[in-house]
Structures are given as structure tokens and as C-alpha cells.
């Protein structure tokens with residue numbers, strides 16, 4: 492067995508990957524198509540460990556208070572200074588719902604109650620699947636929110652006050668539109684990508700809420 496860090500699980504692409512596997516010594520890797528595969532991977536020449544690179548799951552929430560929605564202004568790149576939903580990469584060992592709640596706490600210090608899945612979006616351009624929930628504040632009468640370390644500020648916005656020209660990512664618009672379409676009603680099938688960008692390959696452009 493190879494002694495390099497992170498190469499001890501040759502089935503890592505087929506099984507849950509533990510946190511320690513995230514740090515991988517890439518010394519001695521070469522790009523090649525493994526047997527039975529059909530695309531190039533980074534393969535360790537010593538032990539055959541394959542460093543599979545696959546899309547990541549982003550979890551987040553449209554957190555609603557009355558008719559207003561919680562947004563966070565980003566303190567970090569990319570899109571620093573632009574407004575987004577509380578959302579981020581899912582962590583090992585948590586569920587989708589737990590991840591969305593954690594991101595709301597981290598980015599907006601908001602304790603939320605998950606309602607259901609509002610949208611599932613493809614972002615093929617950067618290898619992401621985004622699962623966005625509809626949620627409310629855990630204490631609806633006390634919708635506390637404040638900027639966490641990754642936010643410059645947070646705010647509750649009525650629909651007409653949403654800063655559409657300062658939205659960070661296309662999926663934020665898509666999720667907000669899905670919330671507008673469903674309101675407080677039954678969620679039904681999750682929203683998906685808009686017809687104009689079914690695969691999620693376009694960067695955001697300043698075109699307003701209908702994009």
C-alpha cells in the first residue's frame with residue numbers, strides 16, 4: 492500500500508469519503524484513464540489510488556419572515572459585496588437539512604425551521620448541485636439575524652426591495668423566483684433550472700428577477 496496521505500481507500504469513489512481523505516498528497520499522480528473508465532483521472536503511480544473529482548452539493552435556504560426574505564451580503568470572494576441566500580457546501584456527516592440550517596446559522600446567525608425543498612439546480616459550469624429549501628425562522632415572532640464571519644450584513648427584504656442588480660449568483664435568482672411562484676402554498680415538485688439555462692452554464696448578468 493502506498494504511504495502517501497489519503498491513498499488508503501482505493502474505493503473512495505464508490506463509498507462515503509471520510510474527512511481525512513480530503514487532504515491528498517498529489518505527488519506521483521499522473522493523468523490517465525483507469526481501466527473500465529472513460530475519462531481522465533489523477534491516478535497515483537505507486538498504489539493506483541484514483542482521485543475522483545465529482546460535483547459538490549451546495550445546500551441553502553430561502554428563509555421567509557412574513558412576506559420578506561433573508562439575504563446576506565457576501566464578505567468573501569467570489570462575488571464579495573453581492574447579496575446571496577445563506578448557502579454553502581454540504582459537509583461530511585450531515586444531512587441536506589442540517590447543512591442548510593448550519594449555513595443559515597453561520598452566515599446569518601439565524602435559527603431556522605426547514606419547510607421543504609424549494610428547488611434543485613444544476614450548475615454544470617462549476618460542478619455543483621444546489622438544493623435550496625424553503626424555511627422560516629425557528630421563532631417566527633423573533634426573526635433574529637446578524638452578519639456571520641462570511642457576511643458583511645444581513646437583511647430581510649420585501650420582494651420589491653430585493654437588490655436584483657446586486658445578486659451574487661444565478662441560482663439565487665432562480666430560488667427567489669421559485670419562492671415567488673409558490674408563495675406560502677404547497678411546494679409540490681421542486682423548481683429546476685430556468686429554460687434559458689437548463690444546464691447552469693451562464694454567468695450572472697444584470698437582467699433582473701425574471702432571468
Ligand SMILES: [Zn+2]
Pocket residue numbers: 493494495498535536537538539540
Ligand atoms: Zn498512492
